[in-house]
Amino acid sequence: MSVLENNPALSAEINLVAEAAGYLWQKGWAERNGGNITVNITDNVDSALKDKEPIAGPFPIGSTLPHLKGCWFFCKGTNRRMRDLARRPMENGSIIRITDDCAHYEIVADKPVMPTSELPSHLAVHNYLIAKGSPYKASLHTHPIGLVAMTHNPAFLEKDVLTNILWSMIPETKAFCPRGLGIVPYKLPGSCELAEATIASIDDNYDVVAWEKHGVFAVDTDIMSAFDQIDVLEKASDIYLHARAMGFVPDGMSQAQMQEISTVFKLPK
Ligand code: 13P
Ligand code: ZN
Numbered sequence: 615m616s617v618l619e620n621n622p623a624l625s626a627e628i629n630l631v632a633e634a635a636g637y638l639w640q641k642g643w644a645e646r647n648g649g650n651i652t653v654n655i656t657d658n659v660d661s662a663l664k665d666k667e668p669i670a671g672p673f674p675i676g677s678t679l680p681h682l683k684g685c686w687f688f689c690k691g692t693n694r695r696m697r698d699l700a701r702r703p704m705e706n707g708s709i710i711r712i713t714d715d716c717a718h719y720e721i722v723a724d725k726p727v728m729p730t731s732e733l734p735s736h737l738a739v740h741n742y743l744i745a746k747g748s749p750y751k752a753s754l755h756t757h758p759i760g761l762v763a764m765t766h767n768p769a770f771l772e773k774d775v776l777t778n779i780l781w782s783m784i785p786e787t788k789a790f791c792p793r794g795l796g797i798v799p800y801k802l803p804g805s806c807e808l809a810e811a812t813i814a815s816i817d818d819n820y821d822v823v824a825w826e827k828h829g830v831f832a833v834d835t836d837i838m839s840a841f842d843q844i845d846v847l848e849k850a851s852d853i854y855l856h857a858r859a860m861g862f863v864p865d866g867m868s869q870a871q872m873q874e875i876s877t878v879f880k881l882p883k
Contacts, residue, residue, distance in 0.1 A: 760851030782866030796820030
């Protein structure tokens with residue numbers, strides 16, 4: 615029996631993850647096992663789940679994350695496909711809890727599916743968000759084609775060059791991704807260095823961070839909001855790339871037009 619059976623709130627939360635995973639596959643951003651999702655589900659853990667004996671672990675996180683004491687997460691499994699997570703979330707992901715030393719995790723349900731190889735980045739970011747008192751509960755890493763392609767141009771890796779190009783492609787981009795796109799220079803996938811650089815960029819006030827030549831990492835209140843922020847940025851990159859494919863460099867909206875968006879939508883930047 616799944617731990618979701620008598621827990622409608624948690625069930626709804628996992629269903630949303632499955633829905634988002636399906637979109638990632640449909641978008642073409644999730645080849646093979648590409649991308650990963652974690653959600654801080656601590657608020658929806660019931661007593662049945664709390665009383666359950668772990669089925670695997672403890673396993674080391676690779677660092678000590680003091681703000682994760684008592685926290686629970688749903689995680690995509692490593693080497694698992696988004697398209698499979700979409701149809702069978704509890705067979706392609708698992709629920710983990712952080713042990714009291716804040717340096718290990720145990721798998722509690724439903725199956726002993728080992729969490730994503732990007733767990734160091736996901737958990738370090740959740741630890742950071744809790745420390746900051748942020749309401750954000752979801753983190754999403756995916757491989758969107760246009761945004762990754764743009765990170766292959768060194769000129770686009772300077773601070774806020776991509777942010778301004780993308781915001782200027784279509785007004786909604788700035789309205790719905792108001793903090794823009796942070797840049798993390800290439801780091802080994804799954805490494806603690808990648809986790810540290812990701813936190814540094816999120817701390818620089820970005821909700822979405824590009825991992826050079828690899829993908830993007832987004833945080834938000836829930837998984838669908840994290841997906842939406844990436845989706846609007848990827849739409850903007852598509853428009854840019856279509857213009858370039860037609861043989862011209864797109865004009866983009868003017869600074870004055872973008873400032874007007876900030877004023878009308880009461881945006882932070
Ligand atoms: P996982 O299958 O371990 O989640 O890895 C996918 C990925 O995109 C690594 O960056
Ligand atoms: Zn990846």
